[in-house]
Amino acid sequence: MNADVQDCIVLLGDSLTQGGWEPHGFAQRLSFVYARKLDVINRGLSGYNTEWAIPVFEQFFAKCKAQETLPKVQLMTIWFGANDSCIKPSPQHVPLPAFAANLSKLVNFVKSPDSVYYSPTTRVVLITPPPVNTRHRGAQLAARDPPQDLDRKFDVTREYAEAVKEVGRKEGVPVVDIWTSIWEATGKVEEDLTKYLKDGLHLNADGYTFVYDDLNNTIKESYPEIHYEALEFVFPYWGEVANSPDPLKALTRRDIFTGEYRV
Amino acid sequence: MNADVQDCIVLLGDSLTQGGWEPHGFAQRLSFVYARKLDVINRGLSGYNTEWAIPVFEQFFAKCKAQETLPKVQLMTIWFGANDSCIKPSPQHVPLPAFAANLSKLVNFVKSPDSVYYSPTTRVVLITPPPVNTRHRGAQLAARDPPQDLDRKFDVTREYAEAVKEVGRKEGVPVVDIWTSIWEATGKVEEDLTKYLKDGLHLNADGYTFVYDDLNNTIKESYPEIHYEALEFVFPYWGEVANSPDPLKALTRRDIFTGEYRV
Structure with missing residues (x-):
């Protein structure tokens, strides 16, 4: 693969992250605005929880x-x-304290100088799960053959969203609080989550707009140096090459932070 | 960055490749179908020609x-x-023989055992440029301040598309012939290119559908072993983890070709 020319953004998560590659998903939109600056690597794994994410991360x-x-x-x-x-007896269920501990562990894999994965260049952002439309989700599960019981509860998912925010405070990591953004956008009416969730659980394009916009704002506030507008192209605008007395030199890869040549 | 867990697809090209990250663009669609199998790395550089692509590749x-x-x-x-x-005196213009030679050089960078970039795992696909709608492009350039002359000709771009096919034959590399697919889809009526080109030059979502579909078919025919449907997930479907007597073992990364554990 390519050598040390273009760094990257990694998206770690479940189906909400994997689905970020849909048109207007947050991975697609990040890729578009970070083109020629940072690559976007999607490590979204549908159905996964934090317990399973740890060995994957490792x-x-x-x-x-x-x-x-x-x-x-x-x-x-x-x-x-x-x-x-997910509520018991779902095999995806992770108890709330274990969920918070797992999130802290994932954060500290990269942030702790004692970790074998310590990566001082890696800025971390946590994202809360969106609210669940239990009527929509319940109807979909009931329509399966054989019918299935509702596997998520509105208030339980809210508690997990709260736990993400608590981990963010504890670990000093910014949190994109999609749960609250989307909930408030519905006027706090569960049925109106159909505007943003296509099946009661997964985001549609309008739902992903909150993720992209909120993440964009969080980067701007917490890590302004890597906001896409602050970064230079690795390889320059074509007009600069065309107008250069030395096109080959103009085509030397550049530092995205300073715009200086990297040799 | 991530270690040797997930291999990749590289898209090398100009603005047509860079714009592949748009919703419904071919990069976005490849990313979606290759999720958890191969990462998609976009090395599309708006405005670039093959002359400039060579030092970039290197x-x-x-x-x-x-x-x-x-x-x-x-x-x-x-x-x-x-x-x-582009026609002279555009600084983007590369004479037809040099264009063909540059394409061959790029192909042989990875395919020739004598090359320092020789990569026996890398399968190569060439893509032809789409036809140009010179009326649309001309009107757009004329409307600029100051007005600009038309910089591309329909028949010249067709010659470059033919040259790509000739390089493909010479080098034994499959060619996705977007020029012909799109031209035939218009019934060979230049004005009707507005269906697939948003400004006479760049593809819209319907235009990219030809790129994605034709590339998908070419992979299926020429390199069936890496068609997305033939590949396994690196990390398995969640239900397999949930139902495994040894979830940790089930979470071991796998070979995308064989599905076997990689340790």
Whole structure:
């Protein structure tokens, strides 16, 4: 693959992250605005919870020594809770204290200098799960063959969203609070979640707009140096090459933060 | 960045490739269907021609030794011609023989065992530039301040598209012939290119559908082993984890071709 030319953003999460590749999803929109600046790597795994995310993280995230010869992760979003908050006896259920501990563990994998995955360049953002439309979800599960019981509760998912915010405070990591943004956008009416959730659980394009906009604002506030508007292209605007007395030199890869040549 | 867990597809080209990240663009659609199988890395550079792509390639593509510790490129699309075919005195113009030679050079960077970038895992696909709607493009340029002359000709771009096909034959590389697909879809009426080109030059979502569909078919025919339907997830479907007597083992990363554990 490509050598140390373009760093990346990693999106770690469940189906809400995996589905970020849909048209107007947050991965698609990030890829578009970060083109030629940072690559977007999607590690969204449909159905996964934080318990399963830990061994996955331990395999996909490079250890300190290996990081030296790989593109750096400049930003990582961690977005779980939609499955952890499944109610028993769902095999996806993770008890609330374990969920919070797992999130802290994921954060500290990259932020703790004692971790073998310590990555001082990686800025972390946590994202809360969206509210659940239990009527919509319940109707969909009841219509399956055989019919299934409702597997999520509105107030339980809210507790998991609260736990994400608490982990953010404890670990000093910014939180994109999609739960609240979407809930308030409905005027706090569960039935009106159909505007943003296509099946009571997964976001539609309008739902993803909250994720993209809120994440964009969080980057601007907490990590302004990697907001896409603050970054330079690795390889310059074509007009600069065309007008350069030395096009080959103009085509030298650049530092996205300073615009200086990297040789 | 992530270690050697998920390989990738690289898209090399100009603005038509860079714009592949738009909703319904071919990069977005590939990312969606290859999720959890191969990452999609977009090296589309708006305005660039093959002359400028060569030094860019030499910087972003890893040399043989470095490839050992980086994700492998399983597929690379090379899509130029839309700018090379600009007519003189455009600084983007590349003479037709040089264009063909540059394309061959890019192909052989990865396919020739003598190349320092030789990558035996990298399958290559060439893509032709789409036809130009010179009336639409001309009107847009004339409306600029100051007005600009038409910079592309219908028949010239067709010659560059033909050259791509000739390079494909010569180098034994499959070609996605977007020029012909789109031209035939209009019934060979230049004005009707407005159905697929938003400004006479760049594809809209319907235009990208040809790129995605034709590329998908080409992969199926020429490289069926990496068609997305033939590949396994690196990390399995969640139900397999939930039902496993040993969830940790079930979460071991897998070979996308065989589905076997990779340790």
